[in-house]
Amino acid sequence: MTDLRHRLDAFVKLGDFFKEYCKYAKNQTQIDDNQHAWLKKFDEILALAGHKNGWFTPENILFSLESWAELLTPSKLESWLMAYEVDKNKPKSVALIMAGNIPLVGFHDFLSTLITGNRAIVKLSSNDQVLLPFVAQYLIEMEPSFKDKISFADGKLEDFDAVIATGSDNTSRYFEHYFGKKPNIIRKNRNSAAVLSGNETKEELTALGEDIFRYYGLGCRSVSKLFVPKDFNFDALFKAVYPYNTIIEHHKYANNYDYNKAVYLMSLFKILENGFLMLKEDNNYASPIATVFYEFYDSMEDLKIRLSQEQDKIQCIVSKGFIADEIPFGQTQKPSLNDYADNIDTVDFLLKT
Incomplete structure (x- = not known):
């Protein structure tokens, strides 16, 4: 052997x-x-x-x-x-x-x-x-x-x-x-993003909740940023992810939620929130715990160009029919063995060093 x-x-x-x-x-x-x-x-x-x-x-x-x-x-x-x-x-x-x-x-x-x-x-x-x-x-x-x-x-x-x-x-x-x-x-540092068309089913948006909330959003494969069309229905997203509401029962998560909400309100930032998740319009990728940043886009083609230019900040992209190597909703925390961090082939590096 x-x-x-x-x-x-x-x-x-x-x-x-x-x-x-x-x-x-x-x-x-x-x-x-x-x-x-x-x-x-x-x-x-x-x-x-x-x-x-x-x-x-x-x-x-x-x-x-x-x-x-x-x-x-x-x-x-x-x-x-x-x-x-x-x-x-x-x-x-x-x-x-x-x-x-x-x-x-x-x-x-x-x-x-x-x-x-x-x-x-x-x-x-x-x-x-x-x-x-x-x-x-x-x-x-x-x-x-x-x-x-x-x-x-x-x-x-x-x-x-x-x-x-x-x-x-x-x-x-x-x-x-x-x-x-x-x-x-x-x-x-890397973070993950989701590109939404507005045509997602409730099941797909619920699955997105897994990408957002698993590991309390602490992983580089956790979705911390949403790209959405101008007329996106945030209420539909909040309803779809409601099954994850018990996350607020975790004291460390709840403390972060309360603290970040207070900071946003004192700073007069506009936020959307449902009692366990805050959405804030922001062009950064790395959002604080209990917060997901979002941006509106006008053109998917323009967005593809931008994300390609900023790929050194992104671990993976969740979407449906947007790009070739996208991750299906709900699957970011289940990478395969050849899903290498930062797209650098670790085994190849080890063998050639």
């Missing part, structure tokens, strides 16, 4: 474990005695993750695990890697500087690094410090050769050949200064 096959099998087992844990967490399955200790331990880890980061609710962590369980299958992993000559990789040490905005946000970089036979030196975000170390522990149990391939750095990163760093526009300058001389992928 090749080393790649061993690595693939380990990640498939991890996907099976995620799937089993999600069923266990929802009381939908009998506990396998062999997995009982791991499942109970994962319970503790998820509780600790939520304690350390109030945005990491059980629902959102389970959503992340279920999404990865769907991807970590033999057919999807093999199909993804078919495009590459993984066996020709020259193993290297890769520093992975993780973000911490949503649960396991850096897992794709972690997977890409290990599956191609490299060593991962992980620098965790202070907002997400417990999930990935547990995942690594499970992987090592399934495939002991990973023990020498995974390490977590507390202090200064040392002895690495390449860097994949995810952060903000501000931290990217720091990353460029310290890591610019090494082969690197350095990611900056």
Whole structure:
């Protein structure tokens, strides 16, 4: 059996474990005695993750695990890697500087690094410090050769050949200064947008709510900006997303809603709101929590040109029949394995570095 096959099998087992844990967490399955200790331990880890980061609710962590369980299958992993000559990789040490905005946000970089036979030196975000170390522990149990391939750095990163760093526009300058001389992928702020025609069905607008509210809008694939025609019916949008109204029961979200609403009102900004979501006309992409910015457009063709010119600010675009690589409503938080952040092919970078 090749080393790649061993690595693939380990990640498939991890996907099976995620799937089993999600069923266990929802009381939908009998506990396998062999997995009982791991499942109970994962319970503790998820509780600790939520304690350390109030945005990491059980629902959102389970959503992340279920999404990865769907991807970590033999057919999807093999199909993804078919495009590459993984066996020709020259193993290297890769520093992975993780973000911490949503649960396991850096897992794709972690997977890409290990599956191609490299060593991962992980620098965790202070907002997400417990999930990935547990995942690594499970992987090592399934495939002991990973023990020498995974390490977590507390202090200064040392002895690495390449860097994949995810952060903000501000931290990217720091990353460029310290890591610019090494082969690197350095990611900056990006947000996602939806282009609406006004002809969307209620079901499509409800699905858009998933793109807006999942992970409380904290992900780079979360829709934070709407482009709408002049006569757009905002009431129809508010009615369609009403099923997400319980989001306001989350205290951190509610605090942000109240604070941002007060700022808008004191600044005499015109806003539309329904008690759990505010819409503000604004030409920026990055909106505060509980707010989505919107802009009116006159011509879809002109809008296509503008969005093409501003693509370095955009992670993905939700629409129907607008552009070739658009994301269907409700699907932004379910990327496939070859949906690379910032459209930079991580595996290709790792193999050619």
